[in-house]
Every structure is written in C-alpha cells, then in structure tokens.
Amino acid sequence: MDPFSKKQIKTIIFDLDGTLVDSMAIYIESIKHILSLCDVSIILRSNEVMPFAGLPAEVIYTHFLKKEGVYDSSKKEYLKNEFNKKFAELLDNKKDYFPKDSTACISQLKKKGYNIAIGTGASRAGTEKMVPKDTQDLLDTIITVDDVSTPKPNPETFLKAASLIDTDPDVCVVVGDGVNDFLAARDAKMSFILIKNSHNQDFDMVDDCDYVIDDLSELLDIF
Numbered sequence: 001m002d003p004f005s006k007k008q009i010k011t012i013i014f015d016l017d018g019t020l021v022d023s024m025a026i027y028i029e030s031i032k033h034i035l036s037l038c039d040v041s042i043i044l045r046s047n048e049v050m051p052f053a054g055l056p057a058e059v060i061y062t063h064f065l066k067k068e069g070v071y072d073s074s075k076k077e078y079l080k081n082e083f084n085k086k087f088a089e090l091l092d093n094k095k096d097y098f099p100k101d102s103t104a105c106i107s108q109l110k111k112k113g114y115n116i117a118i119g120t121g122a123s124r125a126g127t128e129k130m131v132p133k134d135t136q137d138l139l140d141t142i143i144t145v146d147d148v149s150t151p152k153p154n155p156e157t158f159l160k161a162a163s164l165i166d167t168d169p170d171v172c173v174v175v176g177d178g179v180n181d182f183l184a185a186r187d188a189k190m191s192f193i194l195i196k197n198s199h200n201q202d203f204d205m206v207d208d209c210d211y212v213i214d215d216l217s218e219l220l221d222i223f
Helices: 024-037 046-052 057-067 073-092 100-111 124-130 156-165 179-187 216-222
Strands: 011-014 115-119 141-143 172-176 191-195 211-213
Touching: 011 156, 024 046, 024 057, 024 073, 046 057, 057 073, 073 124, 100 115, 100 216, 115 156, 124 141, 141 156, 156 172, 156 179, 172 179, 179 191, 191 216, 211 216
Parallel strands: 011 115, 011 172, 115 141, 172 191, 191 211
Antiparallel strands: none
C-alpha cells in the first residue's frame, strides 16, 4: 500500500486502547476478575489477549470461558456488569491515567484542521471514564461498541465515525495497534497507520500499513 498524501486526508480516527492509552493491564485484571467469578484460575498474559485487540471485552472473556468449558449464557448481563464495575474500580485507582501526550497530539492535529474521532471496541461508559472531558471536547465524535451492531473487525465503527463527521472513507485514516483495527480500516477503504507498542511486536501485516510509527508524536511529522 502506497503512503497517502497528507493533503487528501481530512479525518483521523483513533483506536483507544493500546493507541491513545495503554489499558492492557487493566483489561487483563478485569478479565481475570470475570474468570475468577466463574471459578477459572489461569495465567493470562498480554500475548494471549493481544489477538483480540479492538474487540469488546465481552468477546475476550467469553472466549476464555468457552475454552475452559464453563460459559453460561444466562449470566451474560451479570458478567458484563461485573466487568464494567471492575474496570471502573481499577481506573479510579489510577491518577492521570490518560497520557497528556495523547491529548497534546489530538490538540495539535485539530489546530491543523483535521477532524478527529475515536472508534473503539470499549463501552461508552468505559470510554468516557478513560478519556478526560477536556480531551473529549477536542473530538468531533466518539463511536463505541454500544453505538454499532457489529464491532471490529467489521468496518461499521469507522464508517459510522466518518458518516457522522460527513467525510468519505477515502479521506480518512485510522490509527490503531491491533489486527482488528487494520482489518476494519481496510474493509472501510480507509488508510491505516500502525502504532507499535510492547504488545504488538509480532504484528504480521506491517507491509500492508501506510505508515508504522513508534510514538503518537510522529503523526505531527506525517500531517
């Protein structure tokens, strides 16, 4: 895929978890809490969770519960509520959780005239808890798993963001860290920038990305 011309891009859509904020540890702890409620005791590592990056947490813990043969669909809402409660509790224990560098990057891109959105597999409640109000005020829209019928890797999340901002997909770029971000962007006919982190070093579609960056600040050199 040839690198795009920055002149053609009007909208930048960010994934949230692993892209704007490193939430892997909190997700793993929250998932382990759900597993423990179902009497499952396993060692859960980031490399086991990373293939699910971009997907709703419910999909992730359901996978492990089914793998252990203990999934009970009648407890679906109970487990979902328990996950959200644990996630919120862990966030409350973190001070200044959202990186100031992420807010600074978004602010600079807005000043350059770009539309900015977040497209995430996280819940609306979790997203609004993670992203500070002053950062939310910089965004043109936020699309969460609660706003779509089919989450990533389906392109609906990113297409809905583009539609609400009234921009065509071919002038949008997605910035994400996971395979599901890449697949959703590709199927939405959007450009894609991979941000590398400690959890995705084995990402095997690097050659298909428009750009690969190590830090959000590099976006300010691209745009």
